[in-house]
Amino acid sequence: MGWGSQPRCAETTELFVLLSSDKxxxxxxxxxxxxxxxxxxxxxxxxxxxxxLQRSSVRGAA
Known part of the structure; x- marks a missing residue:
């Protein structure tokens, strides 16, 4: 899987999360x-x- 398939990321206290931009x-x-x-x-x-990747915010993330 290439970087382009999940161009956004977020971080929580327990995870790094890579996110797609596909609507x-x-x-x-x-x-x-x-x-x-x-x-x-x-x-x-x-x-x-x-x-x-571009950073995204996560609700409830510390």
């Missing part, structure tokens, strides 16, 4: 933070997502 279908990929072994790993993933 006819909802697509998402959830990346649980519990799989991250060190805080620096989360920072690196956040940096990659910020370079490639």
């Amino acid at each position: 006819n279908a909802t697509g998402l990929t959830m990346l649980p933070k519990r799989g991250i072994q060190a805080p620096a790993d989360a920072d690196r993933l956040r940096a990659v997502l910020d370079r490639r």
